[in-house]
Amino acid sequence: MDYKKLSSEILSKGSFLCIGLDTDLTKIPKHLLDTEDPQFEFNKQIVDATHHFAIAYKPNLAFYEAEGVKGWQSLEKTVCYIKDNYPDLFVIADAKRGDIGNTSKLYAKAFFEKLPFDAITVAPYMGEDSITPFLEYPNKWVILLALTSNKGSLDFQHNANADTDQSLHQEVLTKSKKWSTKQNMMYVVGATQADKLREIREIVPDNFLLVPGVGAQGGSLEEVAKYGMNDSCGLIVNSSREIIYASNDKNFAGAAAKIAFEKYQQPMRQYLQAYGLLWCNFFLPSISSVIYGRFFLYSPSKI
């Protein structure tokens, strides 16, 4: 998927939401454990119920690797199911890979050829040759860790470089910009550090940013939109646990859709309108509201 298509999907859905498929067998509804492939079954129902409100899905590899070979089968089924049924969705392998050049080439093969992911998260510590093999695939993306949402981001990512006066995460942005284009490179910037978004936008005004840490981790969607949005939106905001584990009864997917719609897609549409990227349509009922009605108002169980 290219930059233009991704921006147009965001405007067409009025959403820049990514849903993290951190599918943990100890947290999904118990009744799914009797199915043949509980991780896949959970993901399928979540995607079917929420895809009107999200433009991207992000399986985190750890949750699948923790189940061994069976987990990889569930991962493969999940990404193929999404791309077969909803080809306009953007699917991210949250894998945080990175190795010497020859080896990164094989990771690129794993995620872009063997599996149909659109993008992969990559760690920058090993530098240019660990990243560039992923950039050779047309319409595929690297999402490079810049400033992460966790406490450990304070350990090294803010280090001030004595020679350049840039902090490490700023230098990651500055250097990697030279190896890539806005068409194949995005950056991870945690919502918990939204105050840094303004400086980051000075270095990478055009690139998409993948922003985790809204929701369970405490980041503010409003601040992310305020400091991070550019004239193509340029944001993909991720929420995982808050959406996918909204309920653990039989209508868990409906409950997830309710959160995705009310807490994310609705405000996101408003931010896109407020920043002049979408027209306001006061007189026409929005498509989202119609879909919302279908999912919740006529839902057989109370949410």
Place this chain on the structure above:
Amino acid sequence: MDYKKLSSEILSKGSFLCIGLDTDLTKIPKHLLDTEDPQFEFNKQIVDATHHFAIAYKPNLAFYEAEGVKGWQSLEKTVCYIKDNYPDLFVIADAKRGDIGNTSKLYAKAFFEKLPFDAITVAPYMGEDSITPFLEYPNKWVILLALTSNKGSLDFQHNANADTDQSLHQEVLTKSKKWSTKQNMMYVVGATQADKLREIREIVPDNFLLVPGVGAQGGSLEEVAKYGMNDSCGLIVNSSREIIYASNDKNFAGAAAKIAFEKYQQPMRQYLQAYGLLWCNFFLPSISSVIYGRFFLYSPSKI
């Protein structure tokens, strides 16, 4: 496996060699492609032929992930085969993982519970909480990237911190030492940067170092031993391609053993003797020589 046991394995074999199982289906002998599981079959024969000369094996995950679900099956079979048949071998998942704390916990589960690896390589960019979940497993190890062997290591790992006067890789060593002990933490230091080993040993005198980059990448074993060895040896030197792809005929495993013995284990034994960690036995034929004879002198094909 604990520190003492690992040191004693090194002295008992007169070797600190790790063989990297970077098993690429385009490079292994063609006749293996007709077997049910070529990656596993190749690994099994390599391990059976070389285990007298090596104390560790290191499958790099990229080579298995590139084959999808089948690759994970081959990986699982490989690590289980090694631990079942040679429980004294140290097996490293070269995975370069690292994520927010909750997610790193699942990677630890994947490699230390679901699979019986002794150690995993971890990337430091995301800081303390991305690393500590791996440290909670007794007798399991984190091998943290400090100074890698590739060209891209020059991009960020030598950055001078304006506040501490340490370069980034030195700071990774200094900070991570506080989160761990020499019993559960090793560091990756590339042999191509052996001149930095002296400074690194000042920061982490007791920790084991995993040293890639000898052989195909051009690092010098002699320099690594000179600047890196401590009084428990403290080194695990990896070679992958040079050993495992020594030949691609039917006796590829014998050819691998020949390189492992002649180019690595023999000099390693001499370094261990030269640095006073092993006695020299001039009068007794060494066990290695007997094994060497078995593998090569009576080998049916010329190597």
